Amino acid sequence: MAAVSSPRRRARLTLACVAALRPRLACFGHGPVLRDPGLLSDLADRLPAP
Numbered sequence: 187m188a189a190v191s192s193p194r195r196r197a198r199l200t201l202a203c204v205a206a207l208r209p210r211l212a213c214f215g216h217g218p219v220l221r222d223p224g225l226l227s228d229l230a231d232r233l234p235a236p
Contacts (some may be wrong), residue, residue, distance in 0.1 A: 198233050205230040 204212070208223040220226055 201230045201233065
């Protein structure tokens with residue numbers, strides 16, 4: 187039986203995985219470009235638990 191995952195939980199896990207890569211540049215479909223790897227990690231840490 188597969189684990190059930192909410193979209194919010196999946197998004198949080200995905201962001202945590204991307205943040206762990208510590209990219210020097212992160213571009214999204216909206217919002218500003220992030221050029222500081224610490225900002226992405228901070229965002230992942232601040233997201234509320236699902």
